[in-house]
Structures are given as structure tokens and as C-alpha cells.
Amino acid sequence: MSTPLLITGFHRSGTSAVARVLQHRGLDLGTNLLGAEPSNPYGHFEDIDVIAMHDAALAAHDLTWKSPTPCPRPAGSLTDDIARYIEQRTSTPHDLWGIKDPRLCLFLGQWLTALPQAKVVVVVREPGAAIDSLHRRHAQRYVDTRHSDPTDLAFWQDPDLGLRLWIHYHEQLLAALPGTSVVVNFEDRSGIEALPQTLNDRWGLPFRTGDVSQLDADLGRRPSKPIEVRDGSLIDSALDVWGKLLISP
Numbered sequence: 001m002s003t004p005l006l007i008t009g010f011h012r013s014g015t016s017a018v019a020r021v022l023q024h025r026g027l028d029l030g031t032n033l034l035g036a037e038p039s040n041p042y043g044h045f046e047d048i049d050v051i052a053m054h055d056a057a058l059a060a061h062d063l064t065w066k067s068p069t070p071c072p073r074p075a076g077s078l079t080d081d082i083a084r085y086i087e088q089r090t091s092t093p094h095d096l097w098g099i100k101d102p103r104l105c106l107f108l109g110q111w112l113t114a115l116p117q118a119k120v121v122v123v124v125r126e127p128g129a130a131i132d133s134l135h136r137r138h139a140q141r142y143v144d145t146r147h148s149d150p151t152d153l154a155f156w157q158d159p160d161l162g163l164r165l166w167i168h169y170h171e172q173l174l175a176a177l178p179g180t181s182v183v184v185n186f187e188d189r190s191g192i193e194a195l196p197q198t199l200n201d202r203w204g205l206p207f208r209t210g211d212v213s214q215l216d217a218d219l220g221r222r223p224s225k226p227i228e229v230r231d232g233s234l235i236d237s238a239l240d241v242w243g244k245l246l247i248s249p
Contacts, residue, residue: 002090003205004039004100004115009123010060010103010169011065012039012133014186017216018123018195019045019100025196025207028097030089038144039137046099053081054103065103066154068168074088078107095206099106105169108176119203120178124170124245125186127238128227131162162232163227170241174248189215190236 005027009015020042022030030047037044048112054189057078058064061071089097098118104111112118135155142152155161184191192197194206227236 002094002097003203004089004118005096005121005199006096006104006108006111006115007098007100007121007123008108008173009168010125010130011102012137012226013065013102013123013125014047014192014216015100015102015123016040016044017186017193018184019069020208021195022098022121022191025210026096027207028094036088038140039133047099047101049085050076050099050101051103053078053085054079054101054107058103058109060143063177064151065106066151068161068164070172071106073109078110082110086114088216089125103231104167107174108173112137112176112178119199119205120181121199122173122177122181122183122245122248123186124183126242127163127166129186130166131227134162137142160229160231160234163181163238167234167237170245172237174244177248180248181202181249183245185246217247221247 005022007015007019019027019029023045029045030049032048034044034046034048034051036042055065058067060069060077063069063071108120112120116199138152138155141149145152180203182195182198184195186192197209199205200207200209
């Protein structure tokens with residue numbers, strides 16, 4: 001049986017850039033993938049069906065991906081949805097297959113229960129940079145869609161929302177993260193370049209080696225200004241989580 005790979009990390013942390021590298025080296029991420037947009041010009045590399053499953057699980061409890069609140073377990077019909085999805089993906093054999101979604105941070109436990117052989121790749125980015133990128137994405141979306149989605153304003157209506165989400169996602173992730181995970185830092189460009197070989201060496205996966213021309217030019221870019229928060233206690237919480245992420249196996 002092939003080893004599935006689960007790629008996750010907080011929104012705007014470089015998960016798409018890492019997924020692009022691994023897809024280029026042989027990882028099958030599915031055929032129904034979310035397309036490109038200005039903030040992700042190469043694509044998101046996320047299976048639309050997986051996004052829908054996760055969003056439905058959150059909606060069953062009146063939550064969204066922007067809710068800094070743990071989703072009760074069991075999360076709706078997610079367990080059955082995961083089983084059906086795995087059956088569909090494994091009906092056609094692949095040497096390397098996997099999924100990528102930031103929402104995996106919130107539901108990693110359910111996926112690992114269904115796929116105990118799965119390996120996990122976590123992409124981390126320091127909170128100031130991730131939140132700055134998140135703010136810029138939703139500002140651009142609000143303009144581009146002619147203000148059609150008022151939820152894009154959530155990060156300005158609640159200035160601390162971005163940091164609370166960053167903390168929440170990573171706390172949920174750390175609670176479920178197995179010892180077989182690999183954590184890669186968005187700012188470590190050489191580490192991302194070497195990631196296919198690292199995964200081959202760590203887990204015996206058959207990633208192809210080769211050039212790194214598909215690396216995103218934004219890898220390692222820092223924000224132009226520090227993130228501002230109203231609740232100063234969030235800074236201590238974020239620093240604590242950041243330290244735990246950096247020492248994760």
C-alpha cells in the first residue's frame with residue numbers, strides 16, 4: 001500500500017509553495033484542484049472535495065475556517081466523508097498521493113485515524129508574516145470582487161482575529177501531530193529545496209530529484225511591517241506556540 005502524505009499549515013504559510021514542489025517531484029494531489037488567484041498565481045494545490053468536506057464539518061457546528069473555536073468531535077459526517085474520499089483516491093494506484101489543506105490543522109486527528117500510515121508535512125511561518133499576508137489577500141479579494149463578500153472585512157472588524165486564528169490552528173495541529181511528521185519553515189528556502197530528498201531519506205518515499213526552478217519566488221519573504229494586536233497576551237501565546245512548532249519532530 002502506498003504511503004499518503006498530508007500537507008498542512010496555517011493559511012498563507014507557504015503550504016501551496018511546498019505542495020507545488022512536491023507535485024512537481026511526483027506527488028499526486030488529485031484532479032479536482034482549486035485554481036489560481038492573484039495571491040496564489042500558481043494555484044492552491046487543494047482538492048475542492050476535501051475543502052468542501054472540511055467546510056461542511058465546520059458549518060455543522062456554525063463555524064467557518066475563520067472561527068478561532070475548536071470544532072466539537074465528532075465533526076458531523078466527516079468520518080464517513082473521509083472514508084469515501086480515501087476509497088475514491090486509492091481506487092487508482094499511485095506511488096505517491098496526498099492532500100494539502102490548511103484546514104487539516106483542525107481535523108488532523110480524524111485523517112490519521114482513517115490513514116494511520118499517513119505521513120505529515122507541516123509548513124510553518126512566523127505569525128507576523130502569515131497574518132500580514134492574510135490581511136493583504138482579503139483586502140485584495142474585497143476590492144477585486146467589488147465588495148461582494150463582506151466576510152473579507154472580518155480581519156479589520158476584529159484586528160486580533162488573524163493572530164487568534166494562527167494560535168488556534170497550531171494548537172489544534174500540535175495536539176494531533178504524530179512523531180512521524182516533518183516541519184519545514186517558510187523562511188528556510190534551502191530546506192524546502194531539499195524537502196523531496198528529505199522525505200525520501202526519512203520515509204523511503206520515491207520522490208524524484210531534480211531542479212528547483214518551480215520554487216516560489218516569495219519563499220522566505222518577510223512582512224513589510226509588524227502585526228499589530230489589541231490584546232497583548234496573544235503575543236505570549238503565539239511565541240509559546242511558535243517555540244513548540246520549531247522543536248516539533
